[in-house]
Amino acid sequence: MFPLTDTHAHLDDAAYDADRDAIIARARAAGVTRILAVGIGERSIAATLALAEKHAEVFAAVGVHPNALDALPAERWDLLERAARHPRVVAVGETGLDFFRLKGEDLAAGRRIQRDFFLRQLDLARRLDKPVVIHCREALEETLAILREFGRFRPAPGVMHCFAGNRTQAEEFFALGYTISVGGILTFKNAPELREVVRAAPRDRVMLETDCPWLAPTPHRGQRNEPAYIRLVAERLAELWEEPLEIVAERLAATVRRVFGIV
Numbered sequence: 001m002f003p004l005t006d007t008h009a010h011l012d013d014a015a016y017d018a019d020r021d022a023i024i025a026r027a028r029a030a031g032v033t034r035i036l037a038v039g040i041g042e043r044s045i046a047a048t049l050a051l052a053e054k055h056a057e058v059f060a061a062v063g064v065h066p067n068a069l070d071a072l073p074a075e076r077w078d079l080l081e082r083a084a085r086h087p088r089v090v091a092v093g094e095t096g097l098d099f100f101r102l103k104g105e106d107l108a109a110g111r112r113i114q115r116d117f118f119l120r121q122l123d124l125a126r127r128l129d130k131p132v133v134i135h136c137r138e139a140l141e142e143t144l145a146i147l148r149e150f151g152r153f154r155p156a157p158g159v160m161h162c163f164a165g166n167r168t169q170a171e172e173f174f175a176l177g178y179t180i181s182v183g184g185i186l187t188f189k190n191a192p193e194l195r196e197v198v199r200a201a202p203r204d205r206v207m208l209e210t211d212c213p214w215l216a217p218t219p220h221r222g223q224r225n226e227p228a229y230i231r232l233v234a235e236r237l238a239e240l241w242e243e244p245l246e247i248v249a250e251r252l253a254a255t256v257r258r259v260f261g262i263v
């Protein structure tokens, strides 16, 4: 069995409170030997760091999610700075822009605050020389503009998690040095455009993630997702790239190593 990495898992989510250790063991049994767990906000960061300290296969990313900015109040920012320096933390994030849930008269203010938090986390990543994990929903052009203006700060500055853009946008992120990450949606019947983007992408610019507990791949769609299911996405990717799973797994491992330094 070829080892795989789940590059985006919310292992601290309450969905796993009853069987968290079993879920991690099941991933290992399925050949998912590395999991990048994402801690967002004060409580989630603490829980995620504890998991990374306890399990050899778990690494951490720490940040503040654009939809939950008050999970880390400004006066607690030092906590994120300290957490990001933790030796098991390989990335800052997820951070980014999410205009999907912003509504009404607070729109402009909401966008301004998201942009501010995003820039602060980009700056933190640059200072610590760690990549960023970027969340983006209904804000691809704005995200591109920010990244262009911020400038490239590492050979591999980070990943566009759960990428949902078109081919032109993907190419712009690639030109800025970014990788795209895709998950269960790749297996959904109604996602031909995403499959086309991934098919055309450079072979060293694609990573796989579950984004669990959400977005379980077919045939588990709609149920709780878990890192072990990354294998189903990898199989779909191998079909798209018309390569043996073994080769695809090697390519994915090289990309994870280059971006996150995880071996």
Ligand SMILES: [Zn+2]
Binding pocket: 008, 010, 038, 094, 211
């Ligand atoms: Zn996430």
